[in-house]
Amino acid sequence: MEIRHPKPADADAIYELVAEHDTRVLGRPDLTPADVRDQLAEPDFDPAADGWLAYDGDRLVGWASARRRGGSDRVDLDVRTRTAEAGTALWELALARFTGVTADIGVYAGDTAQREAVRSRGFEPATSFHRMRxxxxxxxxxxxxxxxxxxxxxxxxxxxxxxxxxxxxxxxxxxxxxxxxxxxxxxxxxxxxxxxxxxxxxxxxxxxxxxxxxxxxxxxxxxxxxxxxxxxxxxxxxxxxxxxxxxxxxxxxxxxxxxxxxxxxxxxxxxxxxxxxxxxxxxxxxxxxxxxxxxxx
Missing domain, CATH: 3.40.630.30 (Gcn5-related N-acetyltransferase (GNAT))
Known part of the structure; x- marks a missing residue:
């Protein structure tokens, strides 16, 4: 397995991976390719230090990010993987990116696998956000x-x-x-x-x-x-x-x-x-x- 940092050209591959995860949980993607491109271009996000891609040959099997909010002690995490091996490696990288901070990660209420992944790594429930329409x-x-x-x-x-x-x-x-x-x-x-x-x-x-x-x-x-x-x-x-x-x-x-x-x-x-x-x-x-x-x- 190869791990490297993301580039703008990786946005579509990242979208496909995350959309696959969303569809498994929600029945549909909960983002667009433009959302991924925006994330890679956010002022607070440095792709060369805050993001990682895991490849098994030519296949993308994992994506993770750790984005610090400005100069604060708050960090937003995201880890999505297709294999257990990628999950182990990317979680380790994401959790080691910053120290002395509070890390937040959003988990869909119905995503039992992701909930277990965060719970097993010492995360605790903080709050919930409702999407209203x-x-x-x-x-x-x-x-x-x-x-x-x-x-x-x-x-x-x-x-x-x-x-x-x-x-x-x-x-x-x-x-x-x-x-x-x-x-x-x-x-x-x-x-x-x-x-x-x-x-x-x-x-x-x-x-x-x-x-x-x-x-x-x-x-x-x-x-x-x-x-x-x-x-x-x-x-x-x-x-x-x-x-x-x-x-x-x-x-x-x-x-x-x-x-x-x-x-x-x-x-x-x-x-x-x-x-x-x-x-x-x-x-x-x-x-x-x-x-x-x-x-x-």
């Missing part, structure tokens, strides 16, 4: 609140994007696994993704003061023709005023106008705010659960 029907209509204006982002409007970033940072400060980002780090991360669109950033202002932000992307357009809410945050001082639901309804209406069949988002089941209740009240339903397992390295 709403299907769009009828005519799009925007929502309004007295004293609240909603502004749409643009790559040319740095002032509004900086306001969006500031709200995001304050709103997510206490959330699971949150890692603070400078504006430049956040903007670079967004622009490195092929699903990125500054035009899907919405900032709600209460009497002119930035209070809530929604960041949408095209991540689920290629495979599900759905919009995706990557981020929804409300500053603590403005919570309980309906701003989250307002921005959700604005995003739903915009996705309808774009011809999307639905909108998707993901929520921490242990969110510090009653976010799950908000999404259910907005008409969303749970379609998938991913458990986050954690280990100190």
């Amino acid at each position: 709403i299907d769009h029907e009828g005519v799009a209509s925007d929502a309004f609140l007295p004293g609240v204006t909603v502004e749409t982002g643009s790559g040319d409007d740095e002032e509004l994007l900086r306001a969006a970033h500031a709200v995001k940072e304050e709103g997510f400060a206490a959330h699971f696994g949150n890692v603070p980002q400078t504006f430049e780090e956040w903007a670079d991360a967004r622009e490195s993704s092929s699903a990125h669109d500054w035009g899907q950033v919405l900032v709600a202002k209460v009497h002119g003061v930035p209070a809530a932000v929604l960041v949408g992307t095209n991540q689920f357009v290629p495979d599900e023709n759905c919009g995706y809410v990557l981020t929804l945050a409300v500053r603590p001082a403005f919570r309980g005023r309906g701003l989250g639901k307002l921005l959700l309804r604005r995003a739903f209406a915009a996705d309808r106008r774009r011809g999307r069949t639905g909108t998707i988002l993901q929520v921490d089941s242990n969110n510090t705010t009653p976010a799950l209740g908000l999404y259910l009240s907005a008409g969303m339903r749970r379609v998938l659960s991913i458990d986050i397992w954690q280990k100190q390295l």
Whole structure:
């Protein structure tokens, strides 16, 4: 067996391996080739140090990654293999990449084999994320609140994007696994993704003061023709005023106008705010659960 680091040209082979794993667990792939290309190009990911491929002859039998979130002590792991030999080797490499950090790995709730793989290596359950979805029907209509204006982002409007970033940072400060980002780090991360669109950033202002932000992307357009809410945050001082639901309804209406069949988002089941209740009240339903397992390295 040969092990080497990945290159951009390996994206399709990695996709086929991960899609095979997803299909075995979910009945369908849960990513696209573009998702893999984006991962290999993320600013926080160095393919020459943070990723590994295992080959048996010409056949790819394993893929692993260990991505540190900025300069933080949080690391996201992923290990997918076709053989036990590849699993043993790649898990060892991934777990040895960083020390003095907290490692997180997502495991589909129904993936018993992967759950046993992480449990046997000392990982423990930390939280779960629910993927929520709403299907769009009828005519799009925007929502309004007295004293609240909603502004749409643009790559040319740095002032509004900086306001969006500031709200995001304050709103997510206490959330699971949150890692603070400078504006430049956040903007670079967004622009490195092929699903990125500054035009899907919405900032709600209460009497002119930035209070809530929604960041949408095209991540689920290629495979599900759905919009995706990557981020929804409300500053603590403005919570309980309906701003989250307002921005959700604005995003739903915009996705309808774009011809999307639905909108998707993901929520921490242990969110510090009653976010799950908000999404259910907005008409969303749970379609998938991913458990986050954690280990100190």
